[in-house]
Amino acid sequence: MSHFAEQPLPFLFDEATAAPLPSRRAPSYVVDHRERLRTRFMDGGANAMPDYELLELVLFRAIPRQDVKPLAHLLMKKFGDFNRVVSAPSERLRGIKGVGNAVICELKIVEASAQRLARARILNQQVISSWDALIDYCHTTMAHRETEQFRVLFLDRKNVLIADEEQGKGTVDHVPVYPREVVKRALELNASAIILVHNHPSGDPTPSQSDITMTDQMGQACDALGLTLHDHLIIGKSQEISFKSEGYL
Numbered sequence: 001m002s003h004f005a006e007q008p009l010p011f012l013f014d015e016a017t018a019a020p021l022p023s024r025r026a027p028s029y030v031v032d033h034r035e036r037l038r039t040r041f042m043d044g045g046a047n048a049m050p051d052y053e054l055l056e057l058v059l060f061r062a063i064p065r066q067d068v069k070p071l072a073h074l075l076m077k078k079f080g081d082f083n084r085v086v087s088a089p090s091e092r093l094r095g096i097k098g099v100g101n102a103v104i105c106e107l108k109i110v111e112a113s114a115q116r117l118a119r120a121r122i123l124n125q126q127v128i129s130s131w132d133a134l135i136d137y138c139h140t141t142m143a144h145r146e147t148e149q150f151r152v153l154f155l156d157r158k159n160v161l162i163a164d165e166e167q168g169k170g171t172v173d174h175v176p177v178y179p180r181e182v183v184k185r186a187l188e189l190n191a192s193a194i195i196l197v198h199n200h201p202s203g204d205p206t207p208s209q210s211d212i213t214m215t216d217q218m219g220q221a222c223d224a225l226g227l228t229l230h231d232h233l234i235i236g237k238s239q240e241i242s243f244k245s246e247g248y249l
Contacts, residue, residue, distance in 0.1 A: 193228035205236035
């Protein structure tokens with residue numbers, strides 16, 4: 001009679017030795033560098049830091065356990081300055097090695113926060129008495145864009161800003177504008193006056209002939225419906241032009 005003995009299963013003796021899990025902590029030099037930057041920021045504010053270090057502080061949250069200095073320098077080299085980095089289109093940011101959704105999200109949070117803070121200073125305010133804040137808002141939202149954007153600021157009878165709306169996006173040197181749509185929207189909002197604003201991605205706010213022609217057409221459309229066209233602002237990188245101040249209106 002044959003005897004069968006139960007044999008040990010091979011895998012009980014062939015199991016691999018457990019390897020330790022990789023550390024999820026950042027290297028000490030990264031931790032120390034981040035702490036130094038945070039301390040300098042808290043002690044001296046943003047003025048104590050160059051653009052690339054301020055950008056590093058933003059990137060810390062998106063990339064918690066790596067040295068982000070090389071990426072900060074790469075972004076600065078690609079886009080030029082802090083403002084242009086945070087306002088760069090998501091599609092262009094995504095093309096940079098090392099930039100993923102987490103980085104884009106943090107940059108866009110900074111951009112949205114800056115715009116919301118600037119907008120809060122002018123919304124429901126009398127525009128004439130807060131003109132400098134209005135100019136700051138326009139520069140914050142538009143000066144660093146790579147394509148043209150056209151916005152309309154709608155005012156009530158007391159020149160209080162009641163709405164700020166984007167009416168169109170375009171290319172690097174053109175944005176389609178339809179006066180009929182603008183005045184129609186003004187009537188819907190019960191606005192009494194408007195201010196036109198658009199940017200020149202080239203950085204030079206000098207109005208083109210098409211800018212002048214469009215403004216004349218907008219003025220005629222406003223006159224026909226009893227609206228006031230207060231001004232047309234063209235936003236450049238570091239300065240702006242007012243059609244009213246320059247005698248175009």
